[in-house]
Amino acid sequence: MTSLPPVFTDWFAARGWSIHPHQQAMLDRADDPALLLIAPTGGGKTLAGFLPTLVDIAQNGHEGLHTLYISPLKALAADIKRNLTTPVSEMGLPIRIEDRTGDTSSSAKRRQRADPPHILLTTPESLALLTSYEDAPRIFKGLKRIVVDEIHALAESKRGDQLFLALSRLQAMCPGLRRVGLSATVEDPAAIARLLARHPDPCEILMADPGPEPDIAMLRTDAYPPWSGGGAAYSIPAVLDEVKRHRITLIFHNTRAQAEIFFHNLWLANEEALPIGIHHGSLDRAQRERVEAAMQRGELRAVVCTGSLDLGIDWGDVDLVIQVGAPKNVKRLVQRIGRANHRYNAPSKALLVPANRFEVIECVAALQAVRDHDLDGEPRGPGPRDVLCQHILIRACAGPFDADALFEEIKTVGAYATLTRAQFDACLDFCATGGYALRAYDQWQRLLNRDGLWQLRDPRSARLIRMNIGTIQDADLLKVRMRRNRGGKPLGEVEEGFAASLTPGDTFLIGGQIVKYEGLRETVVEVSRDAAKKPKIATFAGTKFATSTQLSQRILSLLHSRDHSSLPAHTADWIALQQDVSHLPQAGRLLIESFPHDGREHACIYGFAGRNAQQTLGLILSKRMEEMRLAPMGFVSTDYATLIWGLEPLTDATGLLDRAALREGLEKWLAGNQLIKRTFRASATIAGLIQRNLPQVRKSGRQATFSSDILYDTLAKYDPDHLLLDITRQEAMRGLIDFGRIEEMLDRIGDRVDLLRLPRVTPFAAPLFLEAGRTPVEGSAQDRLLEEETQRLMQAAGLA
Template identity: 60%
Template sequence: MDLPDPLHVFLARRGWHLHPHQSAMLEQARAPAILLVAPTGGGKTLAGFLPTLAELLADPRPGLHTLYVSPLRALTADIRRNLLTPVEELALPIRIEDRTGDTPQTVRRRQWTDPPQILLTTPESLALLLSRPDAARLFSGLQRVIVDEIHALAEGKRGDQLALLLSRIQTFAPAFRRVGLSATVEDPADLGRLLARYPDPCLILRGGMPGGADLSMLAHRPPPWAGGTALHAIPEVLDQIRRHRCTLIFHNTRAQAELFFHHLWMANEDALPIAIHHASLSREVREGVEGAMRQGRLRAVVCTGTLDMGLDWGAVDLVIQMGAPKQIKRLVQRMGRANHRAGARPRAILIPANRFEVLECVCAIEAAQAGELDGSPRGPGRSMCSASISCCGPVKAPLRLMPCMRRCAAPDPMPALSRADFDACLDFCATGGYALRAYDRWRRLMLRDGRWQLRDPRAARRIRLNLGTIEDRPSLAVRVKGSQTSLGQIEETFASTLSPGDTFLIGGQVVRFESLREMTVEVTRCRNREPRIASFGGGSFATSAGLARRILSLIGDTAAWDRLPPHTADWLRLQGHLSRLPRGDRLLVESFPAQGRWHAAFWGFAGRNAHQTLGLLLTRRMEAAGLDPLGFVAADHALLIWSLQPIEAPAALLDPEELREGFSAWLEGNALMKRTFRGIATIAGLIDRNLPGQRRTGRQTTVSSDILYDTLRRYDPGHLLLRVAREEALRGLVDFGRIEDMLARVQGRVDHVRLDRVPPLAAPLLLERGRVPVEGRGRERLAEAAAARLLEEAGLADLT
């Protein structure tokens, strides 16, 4: 396919020329599926849309031609603005619109009857479109689907949903082409299987741009021993803001972003225009910040992942990552926001929040410069349980549905979904499964004349209201009292702890809680300098396995320590002198007394979630062995346990078979398992998150899901959702797979070092937050000893 003359004119006016990967996209435009992997700023989006623009210039007929799917609503709006530039400048007869949760209802209705040629949307909005009875009318003429930042969708449930949606579209438009775009793909072949139209293979194109990235770390002064907000670096951050046009300051959590922005604002004596941006802020606030960035009116934005994918903020010339990025791919994605234009070098500065993060930042920089990526592997690809297809009207089963679901199962499409699994999915959608089929509420489908259809057509609205794979924690809107000014949202659990007069941070503002009215938190602005930090959805990231391997390699290579700041290199030397250094092929366990207790540090480098799980398992085993554990704290690199008795044989506690048996027994009745089930059941439609005309509280949802979980465990332990929840828990919240990987890596080689003082590397663990107490014989003995001392002081010891 050749580039049309109008597009030649547009490029020539700007002095641009097509890069090889952009020309290749035109040449391969007829390929069934293409995955383009090219660096940030290399023109991936233009490459993806060039075939569409060329085809529409040749034949500008009405109707939906190309569907663009992105993981972020902000990204769809940004892409729409960029695409409209050539369309409006050349007066091309092409309509481009977006459709997300922010799109007004009147526009949505008009789009259905008179669709644009190019529609930009998200997986959630696409699922709603495909659930319409007349979806075939909208999608039958579709020629191309472009999935931007496909790596961000592939690693979770949204990737499973996307695969199912693409498969569903194929029933309406069998010949449509698929295009995936990404800058950060560690395994293109695996991602290609998600995108491919089975049995056709996915063509993988790679793009390259001259020049690398300008990456550095700011850690001249020793950072604190513990903590995660890097408040110590505010003077240096302000200095960088003054020296650049616009700086994005990334944090890994919303709470950290709020706290840092609050302190940054108080230290901003020059009154530089700065703002904050994250997903829990109101749409009006977020759009206001984005508009100010586009107009060049902001010098800095403190933000989270809401601004790290694909967005083109032309004025941004510096990215600062506060704290370790925890994943190489995340760092590459974020640094690409600076100097986001062809031929420009991205520039990023990493600022470690604590002493150990210096090692992690050094390793992340070196990996990014070497082009090494990491990420979470795709899951087993179990097809999603959803009755939404039946909203479209009667469906013949199983012959029509099974191929649709099989095409989206990964990594090997045909064998991945067995007939038994398919039947279990269908049975769940129809009746809720064996234990629930007696309840009319969950009997949603019925078989009539060989076709599955909704038992009650009025249920279609309820099903559509609850579509989606994003697990939202129950939240409440925050609004300024006496006005319609919405500030954002906070978690319902945090709101329940507030009393009138309490202050907290949201959107960088200190607000005072006044009342809770109609599920809305009413606040007034105030000037309290020590507010609480609001809870927001999401959590902290764990250091990836690839990054952990690099850290272990750096610690073990003393010749490489000259790449570290002197304060960190000296810290490692002291550790090697007084104890031992962790190694990749062995597990270091240090036992030592501190604060009147025995402590044991397990240097597993398996990530925070895995160490949290390991702490729960080991303290249970220690309790059985009479070691009286009192508590533990988990970090990304190590687990610290304290007890009344010292650990003498850590290798025995780490027996893989016994750990797995203990894990299975612990998991079934654990609150984490119930929490995982709650998310799975909500996504699968077993629990409604939205009801017509009313809103469920988080407590109502929790009670409903806990009752269902206990019922299924008792009467239907093989239920599909219990199996999916267990798989999800193993990979997610408890991350038991990384514990098994760690044990396989060391193969029983445990170095147990007994010390009479706190070892240098373990000292920061004593300052870590998030300590987990262990209720058992150890605490009972402490309580008995305290009671005995009290009676003795009162002169009553002889009377007991």
């Protein structure tokens, strides 16, 4: 066992602390090439990751950069810097700690390159940028350790692929580099370990004591959840009561728009004027920082937020988490629960608030999964090639390279272990020439081979490549500010498409306040305050989560079980009525209901494949039904079903779900759809074909769309086998279209399809008629008319 130096034991003793077993284990195994620590929130993961570094420098000293810390969030890196600086300064250790993110000044960045600190806290993007410099070998000389925090969050995205490619470069420069991964929520530790390690080297996994089970339940409310919708306005009184009973409550939402709506309704009901804030990624940074500082000082009683507060930042004395809306993903729910009672061996406390009646079932299924420690996750497949193309360009910025050596280096990255030489050469050729259809244009002639080494054709192009490093594809956002005569205060950002839909006088929510659109000045949306009570809601950028495959399976199992005692009586009665009127969906079969309603024929397909896949299913099946002469007129989708309406009844499902026909229909639909062009633009930007950032200017979303659409049309016409088109098709299939979930559904059901012809709308189908886009009701009478429509539908379904 490695003993702590006296200065460390004295520091622990002064606080009445003792080293945790997993922290001691990390210290004992400091020389392991790769080590993954899974420890509960509040379990001292950060100190466990840094303890070997602090001890090594304290005992042996070190010149230059010793340890790199990688965080998925800039704010988390800044928070860790604060937390790490305290013990270092109190123990008087000769250790310099700095962070380097997009918020770091240019002068500080130049100084860090010339004189690196002992510990540098950064993000994947900033690390990739550092590896692109010619003096990277000098910057990283002597680097001994790299700590990847919240590794599960990075492993699920292209930012993780970018990071692990950068690690392969660091390992080549520093062969003895030790890798450490830290996480609290991992569904498959072995898979994360394979990503962290240098392939095919092993990675050991340390599992800390998980601590007490979380105290988690569904919020009890006097009002029943509505049949549809995502606002959960019915729960406002009960949520306010919980806020009053706790010190600080985090109220999580799945989207920014939902957070804005809920905050607005909560504030209107907040008669005691409790200090409540709002926090999400579209708000101005200064406003977010004010909320964060107020939380740490204990000045707020609640914060309505999104995933911007998901990860391991210690935000003051939070003692309750409320998740509004079904969590969609058990792993995300566990991560959010961990924000409450952020202390070792203190149970986290959380409440779930289903937004509608079906989400009650999903919340109960999620609660069961948390208690069973059954986390969910989707396999990501091989490393994306657009990220690989960017990595090749980054490597070229650092100086000439040998293709054979770079290929072998990349193959040490777990996600790229199966990369073939032909795939690598295709990416290299694209980086060098732009591909067959573009090689005649100088702007895409970026690399050349001289004396067996590849290098930049024009060294000046390195600046442009560096300016566009990254895999995060920001939505096209415009700044929102108060009018200049109102102070010009920045409020945040809204999507460019949303801004284009506004006319002077329109109102919308941002930062919890209602503002009135005054006009667009250059690229800034100018607004003024408005006293309206019914704003037009901004459709903020943000992930639209789909229910995970594992959670969907739990929902199906719960539905089909004979015991519904875990469900509230109103929901159990709804399920029982569905069983009497129709069938209950089953995991191994596909239920399709066909029935007339309001002079139209309807078909409801219960695929339980997630919202994106159900949406895609609606698009494809509508075309299939058109070929069957059923005259479909439209459709609407949720996470669990797709409702299609038209003029003729569906009476025979034979061939409707033929896999080859569905794929062919999807390919035809994609070929002429804007979605494929949007996917192309994202991949082309990551791969370096399109530059959003130029010296002194950034292309607007419209400019980038115009250039990428021209490129896409050109390649589709003259070079249909172009690398980027192949990447685009692959990305589209596993992205918003989520065709893999449809194929999983087809595998699950085989040819077991139950088509029921029924005389009227069914209990499970009725809520789909109330989904946004299905029953458009506008104007001041919206709430009353929607309530009347709800009552009429539920009576037709036997529910009222």
